[in-house]
Amino acid sequence: MSGSDLNLRSGIRRLSTGLRVAALGVAVAALTACAAQQQPNADDATLERVAYRHNGPPALTLYTMINNRTGKGAHSSLMVNASERVIFDPAGSFYADVVPERDDVLFGITPGVEKAYRGSHARSTHHVVVQRLEVTPEQAQRAYQLVRANGRVPGAFCANATASILKQIPGFESLNVTFYPGNLSEQFGALPGVTTERYRENDSADLQEGLAKNNAALNAGG
Template structure:
């Protein structure tokens, strides 16, 4: 079953232990240290995709269906090209090159595959889209591509840090918690929120592998 539902406006030693447990929980949901090699310039140029829609920032928040806690945060940016800042993310596809946690070549099919891979029986995806000015979108793009790789469990922290550097969004606060960032983003004027569910297998790696096969096939068919 697949459906999307729209909403109107989707002591020191003890601290170290808590942080470690927090990082472990996030890693299980898809926010983990990135290990994929960076793509070269030629690969990026070949994959680059320019979306004809308005400049926009789309915040993805992966939420545990049982507990309501956030598992991962990422940001799709439609600027001079469309990319996804996927800090410490797990997503991969042969046709989607990556450099320092930024995914390139985000065609409509890739965007759907990205969302679908993260929505499964254990998690749903909160999708929050905000149309912005070209200057705001390009600033987000520049911040994302120069950010560098993100440590595991820092997905919401790095995304919120980028967002609050964009003119007009300075009021957002830096946070380590995906749901708290989602709640802040929802309060911005103009944000449209949807929630996306699937009842697929709980195994994220299985979903990623299946999506990779489909995207690779579609890419060959379009050649």
């Protein structure tokens, strides 16, 4: 084999490797909104103190944060109304002084906290797709058990973790596991009985400003 052939093959291999790395970088960049902000795990006494059971029917609510400019999904999370109401917020950024967390599960999800959760993510740059599905008590409790047992989720794995949990619930086996929040939202929305709404706010694009504002409102009893 001539030297020119060897150089050509070497160049092709470098190009192929570069393209694969670039593609991976694009995929990760698209999901950087799922960037874990680690909160300390709350103790059992705290979780028992704030436990909240919503009086509505058992339900699963999928939240998908959508970039208004690109239309792409930026984050996935799942609210579970079972023996208590919690939000599985994998690698999520939400925090509030009155909302304890353990292993990416937020507890004490009263109506005010749920509103603060949506409101913190909805801003001039993003809106929130809220997809709710009433389920059986058994399905809801299975989802509750799964999110509590899952553990912390690495950054960029929010949709993957949420889809993996949903797929383990009887009746949701048809869902495909994906890394893309938008894809998971489309799949979930195609299930019979799902209701969908889009929640929008037009305040600061800075997520941290929204979190701080809603934290202050909750501290004030809002």
